[in-house]
Amino acid sequence: EPEVTQTPSHQVTQMGQEVILRCVPISNHLYFYWYRQILGQKVEFLVSFYNNEISEKSEIFDDQFSVERPDGSNFTLKIRSTKLEDSAMYFCASSVGHQETQYFGPGTRLLVL
Amino acid sequence: AQSVAQPEDQVNVAEGNPLTVKCTYSVSGNPYLFWYVQYPNRGLQFLLKYITGDNLVKGSYGFEAEFNKSQTSFHLKKPSALVSDSALYFCAVRGLTSGTYKYIFGTGTRLKVLA
Numbered sequence: 001e002p003e004v005t006q007t008p009s010h011q012v013t014q015m016g017q018e019v020i021l022r023c024v025p026i027s028n029h030l031y032f033y034w035y036r037q038i039l040g041q042k043v044e045f046l047v048s049f050y051n052n053e054i055s056e057k058s059e060i061f062d063d064q065f066s067v068e069r070p071d072g073s074n075f076t077l078k079i080r081s082t083k084l085e086d087s088a089m090y091f092c093a094s095s096v097g098h099q100e101t102q103y104f105g106p107g108t109r110l111l112v113l
Numbered sequence: 114a115q116s117v118a119q120p121e122d123q124v125n126v127a128e129g130n131p132l133t134v135k136c137t138y139s140v141s142g143n144p145y146l147f148w149y150v151q152y153p154n155r156g157l158q159f160l161l162k163y164i165t166g167d168n169l170v171k172g173s174y175g176f177e178a179e180f181n182k183s184q185t186s187f188h189l190k191k192p193s194a195l196v197s198d199s200a201l202y203f204c205a206v207r208g209l210t211s212g213t214y215k216y217i218f219g220t221g222t223r224l225k226v227l228a
Contacts, residue, residue: 006156033215043157043203043218056215091156093216102216104149106156 002026004105006092012111013082021077021108023092032075033093033102034067036060043091049075050098082112115140115208119219126194127227134189134222136204145207146187147216148178152200160202163187174198194226 005024013019025032034046048055049067057065066078075094079086089109093102116139126132138144145164149157161172168180178189189202201223205216 004156035216042220043205043216045215045217048215093157099145101147101159101162103159104157 004092004094004103006090006105006108008108009106010109010111012113015084015112016081019079019082019110021079021090021092021110023075023077023094023105024073025075025092025094026103027073029094029096029103031055031095031098031100031102032067032069033095034077035091035093035104036088037091037107038085038088046077046090055098079110082110084112086110087112115206115217117204117206117217117219119202119204119222121222122220123223123225125225125227128196129193132189132191132194132198132224132226134202134204134224136187136189136219137185138187138204138206139185140206140208144180144185144187146178146180147205147207148172148176148187148189149203149205149218150200151203151221157203160189194224196226196228199224199226 007022032049035043037043045058047057047061064080068076089107091107092105095102118137147162148160160176161170163170163180171177176191201221203221204219208217
């Protein structure tokens with residue numbers, strides 16, 4: 001069964017450094033999303049992406065964040081200058097259509113020191 | 114504004130007993146409701162969804178959920194719990210803002226099934 005994959009599974013970085021989190025959505029899906037889950041808290045929407053542009057972003061998704069689909073398979077989330085409060089589990093999701101079920105990847109656990 | 118509430122942080126149930134994990138929602142228009150499960154160090158796995166049709170929805174691993182419009186609830190149920198069902202369960206509602214569908218999650222309920 002096809003699934004969303006994410007790399008790396010864990011990432012440790014120093015405050016102020018740039019990180020890129022990678023996702024490979026399910027191959028026939030057209031809509032892509034990033035969510036995050038701070039430890040012990042609920043899952044929060046960050047951004048949605050379709051047709052090579054951002055469809056919507058939350059207030060969390062400030063200028064330090066960017067997303068890109070650099071090729072036909074990868075979908076990336078970049079944090080330009082990480083802060084301590086960026087430490088969280090980041091989930092990628094994809095769906096066939098914007099009304100269809102979103103399928104989530106296993107997540108990348110980011111720790112900013 | 115759309116929102117989801119999971120009133121219980123944790124639910125304990127003995128193996129073999131029925132389980133219920135509660136979820137209530139607030140949404141304008143017809144609700145699109147989902148349950149996901151998260152095992153330790155794993156991602157969110159889709160369990161089931163309600164879009165339209167029968168109020169009782171059947172999903173993966175023997176789980177089902179009952180949509181109750183009058184009570185604005187979508188409780189997750191299983192007739193006989195297994196120890197392996199122990200995990201974190203999230204209820205979500207699909208919200209439409211600015212032309213984009215996004216999922217709004219509840220705070221999660223930790224289910225512990227005791228042997």
